[in-house]
Amino acid sequence: MSQLQDNFGRRFHYLRMSVTDVCNFKCSYCLPDGYRPDGKPSFLTLSEIANLAAAFAKVGTQKIRITGGEPSLRKDFTDIIRVVADMPNINTVATTTNGYRLAQNAQEWYDAGLRRINVSVDSLDPRMFYQITGENKFDQVMRGIDAALDAGFERVKVNAVLLKHLNDKDLPRFLHWIKQYPIDLRFIELMETGLGHDYFNKHHLAGATIKAHLLENGWGLDQAAIDDGPAQNFSHDDYQGRIGLIMPYEKNFCASCNRLRVSAKGKLHLCLFTEHGVDLRDLLQSESQQAELVSRLHQQLEQKKATHFLHDGVTGVTQHLASIGG
Template structure:
């Protein structure tokens, strides 16, 4: 059995690129809209661009995911923007959970509705939830996101833990202004909660170049701090993302690190991305992507859709070029789901 084939997966053609990497993980952006105004992503809030096609319908989404499932992708992450601003989020999730071959559905959210909807989304088929919290300081949180809602978001994390998701994670972007801020608060947060708090190196996009130069902080600062305090790196699970988790016997939770600027980061890539408007992106920092939408209109287009996806794979590059200051065609992280 190949590394990324879970027990019981579909045994059809599997996606492989020109470097021998196999793909099990699809990040699906349901929308590029977001109701927060995070300084590193959408500092001016979501601005609708004229002339863009509409977001994928629930039927188009279902057909797309069904095709990827036939190609062996079994892990699905629903992202945005903020995916839950779609009024049909629960309906979409429930339908996707019924697709043969889809074994795990995760979601990434800013958490603004989580305290009210955690149980509903768990029942609809979401297995795992990631919540964005960059700081536990209420004033800094409000300044960073444009909303004084830290208490609601933290309550949403606790609601997710109570709802019985398989995993609950917190995503925190490493920013220079927050480098030393709240470290003890984060340690207390993970001490008693069964979750992973993951620090993510701030990635440059086409819209945040100046802010990135001011705020980018290397991940080794977190890594060295953890190792010095007795935290130990853990093995990655099959189908997992790029995070390295660290555990400590005195803490129930873990602390993770995602370091896209580190050497070899892309060598174990197992993910593809589909934008909210139907474009397949082989890399977060690649080209404008391949349009699949014309092949998402009818059920009888599945074979042609699968053939187009397979034909695109040789075009996947060995890795991104962030260290060269090249963010590809990505304007901001909300544009294709981060």
């Protein structure tokens, strides 16, 4: 079957697949009031996930990231990893987690087939970590990162959302940390969502300021791999770790887009912003529906826009990023 490609020549090798929108943290930039269920949850079942992954594998997907919410809240999370990892043509299985269950499960997840892991750590100051996340679990999360390295993960990525007046003074502490540890540190520029206009105006910090600092201090820009996300990655000979910058407001950010998203309730999202998503769940009930599912994917790619329109102040219908996996 032909690879997924849009009208702008972009090919999509990377699927971000949400398995729940439930989260037990209350991060100020995402779920400041905590998770609020919208009726009784009806998230994708294990068999639906298998059928979804199989269809994407047939059309060129090489990497699947299992996301949330907090994906490890699912009791069958290890089974989900195993099902995706056993899928032909899927070369990389990844997840993004807040890390609160990582210390006790890192080895189990690795043995099931997980190979890349992103842990959200918005500050290395325990007090600031608590202020941003609403949870006093800094030490627990840091133990989880150590456990992931011990389990065999070649590299662990740490995500930190850049927040002016909050964690913007943490760069020296982060740099000191990754000098001795093989951590891929990623700074993510704050994006405005439907509920976050005032918060965005108060705390948005352009990633370009960090980029300029890195280039002035001997960091070099790495060449991107085919299944990499949108981060610009930087390395330095004196550091074991690396730094990635995700800057959605930078010119041409969307030109290299290679990812699609499916929500925990089975909706395809061509972009984080601007659209409601297209239901796929009716075609996830049996393997016999694979051809029709693939056809729907190709049809929807014809609707994908050239850009996210964030520069024009269009934040779309997404109220918070946890609802479709970030």
